[in-house]
Amino acid sequence: MGATRFGVGRARESAEGRRGAQALARVAVIVRAGAAPLWWLGLAAAAIGVLLPGLTGRWTGAVAGTALFLVTAFVVALVRRGRYTRLAGCATRVGRHDILQDRRVTLRVWRRAHRWWLLLAFLAAVGSSFAVPFAGGAVLSGAGAGLWAKAVLLGRRERTEETLLWVGADRVAKGPAGTRTTGFRTTGVAAGDAAPGGARRRH
Template sequence: MVRGGQGLARVACVVRAGAAPLWWLGVVAAGIGVLVPGLTGRRIGVLAGAVLFVLAAAFVAGTRRKRYAALARGAARAAKHDVLQDRAVTVRNWRRRHRWWLLLAFLAALGGSFAAPAAGGMLLAGCGAGLWWKAGWLGRRERAEETLLWVRVDWLRGGGRPAGKAVGAYRATGVAAGDAAPGGARRRTAAPV
């Protein structure tokens, strides 16, 4: 980095990074789990999985919202020499750091199918849906305030949580900065000038 600038990653991109792998691993685990009769039977397993899906999505989406809001309110303007990390790099770094946890969660969901078919996979998919929901909430906030939220990359190295204890403050830029739209999705069109 040049002249004291810091590497910054989009908060919404970090939140959204785990959504797709959790969703798809959950869907695959649930699909495989339905094939196993399990101890409870398929019907009970799928019904329990549906309840777990809803609860997990709501819990993950609602967790630490006050912390995100407080950090967003206190966001300082990004400095001229700060380096904005691309969306793809942020997503790749998060997934690389969490690949073993994702694998263990997938194996646990598959193993749980022998007790309650599809329930573990639906729980995992619910966590992914909750992350998408939270990223959408952040995106609506960014659009309303016309400000994109960024977090220092070095604060993400430990656990990779954008609202964890290591995160002291967010940085803010205009909506044209970076290559991701509000909410962390890929930008469909060119950024407004």
């Protein structure tokens, strides 16, 4: 009778643990999700812009675009760096029953949630080429490069500390370091299917 009660208690504890489980997505994968779409859409918009003389002329547009690319990449790479550091500093270990979301699922969710914003950004970049050729596309590509650089910086931290950073999967669409995020979660570097920095893990 005692053994039966003990078994029921363990089963109930296990069930409660599963009910409290949380789906988690990699922070670096979320950051990296917009890098490729912005980069390629920016290159396409810039290529279209080169075909247009614009109000300023192609040469002026190319010079302005190059400067905007560098500034945008720098700003995007460093924005909220302090908040990422604080959230990582108070990170807690992933629970036994938590579910680690696959990299491809995280990418798909982010891109689906932002597909209209990406389209509008592309159209705006192409439209701006009638005024300043190349510049709008350069801004988009710069944002993509900045996100990639931010993911690389996160990956460097993950390698140094030998932990991967995770956040609730409900934060994928709104960003991992938003105001509603109170802290990250951590696992060892072997967890999940993405390497430090969010890239596809090499086998």
